[in-house]
Amino acid sequence: MLINRRAFLHTAGLGAAAATLAGCGGTQTTSPLHQGTADPPIDFRALARKLPGLLITPEQPGYDLARRSFNPLFDNRTPAALAQCRRIEDVQACVSAAAAAGAPIAARSGGHSYAGYSTPNRALIVDLSGMSTVEVNADGTAVIGAGARLIDVYTALAGAGRCLPAGSCPSVGIAGLTLGGGIGVLSRKYGLTCDRLVSATMVTADGIARTVSASAQPDLFWALRGGGGGNFGIVTSFTFDTVVAPQLAVFQLDFPAGSVAEVLGGWQQWIVDMPDELWSKCNISGGSPSSCTVIGCYVGPASALNPLLAELIRRTGNQPTSRTVAEYDCLDAMRYFAGCADKSTAQCHDQASGRQRNREAFVATSRIVTEPVADPAKIVSVFDGRRVFVLIDGLRGAVGRVRSADTAFPHRGALATMQIYLGTSPAGRAAATASMSEMRDQLTGILGGGAYVNYIDAGMPNWAQAYYGDNLMRLRQVAQRYDPGRLFTFPQGLTTA
Secondary structure (H helix, E strand, O other): OOOOHHHHHHHOOOHHHHHOOOOOOOOOOOOOOOOOOOOOOOOHHHHHHHOOOOEEOOOOOOHHHHOOOOOHHHOOOOOOEEEEOOOHHHHHHHHHHHHHHOOOEEEEOOOOOOOOOOOOOOOEEEEOOOOOOEEEOOOOEEEEEOOOEHHHHHHHHHHOOEEOOOOOOOOOEHHHHHHHOOOOOOHHHHOOHHHHEEEEEEEOOOOOEEEEEOOOOHHHHHHHOOOOOOOOOEEEEEEEEOEEOOOEEEEEEEEOOOOHHHHHHHHHHHHHHOOOOEEEEEEEEOOOOOEEEEEEEEEOOHHHHHHHHHHHHHHHOOOOOEEEEEEEOHHHHHHHHHOOOOOOHHHHHHHHHOOOOOOOOEEEEEEEEOOOOOOHHHHHHHHOOOOOEEEEEEOOOOHHHOOOOOOOOOOOOOOEEEEEEEEOOOOOHHHHHHHHHHHHHHHHHHHOOOOOHHHOOOOOOOHHHHHHHHHHHHHHHHHHHHOOOOOOOOOOOOOOO
16 A cells, blocks of 8 residues: 555545545455355364464454454454464464364455455454564564554664655555555665565465475465465565665645646656656546646655656646645654654554544555556546546556566556545445446556556456466466465455366
8 A cells, every 4th residue: 555545635635524535455365255155164162272362253242343344345244253363373273273174264464455355254364463563683674473554564663773665554464565565655766565575474274384485485485475465375474674764855746626637647757767766656536627646755855856846847737736845754754654644653553553543435446557658638537527536656666677577566567556446335335336347447448457456356357367467377376386275265366266
């Protein structure tokens, strides 16, 4: 996840009421195909005796709160139980119990899950939120539990003067973000989150705890870097090669309504020519007419950023109606993009994961922008007159200097990812889904059929090719090798027939 939509909507002048129309996502999940069967025949009493944490079943207090994910549209999901795991042995016990019973199982880290896969009906949910420690070693590597949320990761790393290129939504889990690739505000300078991965500990379908790296199960290590959450087992911790925390200059340019085609046209050519130190995104707010905001940051001082912004303005042919440039240390910059710059770290954490956690009802999809579009007005026409939010995140730089075949993330040469986001309510869900699907399919004719797996879309046509491209066949071979019994199977999972 990149910039917090709540912050984007506020800065775009839409205010707090409109903020409920957007959200953020990314989670390590699995969701079984066999949900139409009776409740899974797991002996939960026996399993509970093996777990130091709680095993919460529907008749117990706290079940309704525990089963909730970020998106209220999935509040009707009723898992069979939620296991609050604290150790890798707890995860092994859960996986072994589910495998022995042939029962559905799903992992949850941050709990965002675009398509609700983190809370499937009648499944055993492996809740990793209790495995969230962040330990920074003397060599700059960091061992991060799979249940850690980004605000906690950034805060702990900052205490050691380090940083990790990752997303900006504070409540997104590190696991799902990394396993899908991990696009963020420092990607052009330092690469995707998965590019900084040194090793991972995980439990595979056979119940074995494994540490995978470039030298240990290298095929599985390759697959974990962009192959999507939940496809190969349950990851319990990650070891990353972090970077020295940089000073950043952040910026925001608001452009007048009706200028989106010109701004997008200038922006997409500008981002190609920019140094790796600059990351930027173009946010479009659909309307009559649509409007847009260009947001980003520069690894370095504002004095070096300002000439680059002047060049962007020249290329768009439009003067911004407002302009903001500010210098921050790395942690404060991440809090700025998270939408809690005016709050303490503790308040930002509560907003991310406490009882006051911000939740947002939405449907969403994505497309990959492979190259600058010759006629950006075609893109804008898809969104004009619709209450939709579109976030176009620039790539290339360090992301593009890794070959597509070197990790499972296939979109290495792409110009940007495009996220299309519609706020809704349970009553309006069907209409919102139809509208979102219509826009997605119109964009296919303009941009092609690529999509980002961390913005998973349950209705995505040809989803496997869209998410994984030329890496699809190899990914399916890895999934078959480590999960021949298809324990980790969900509607858009790699072991799905």
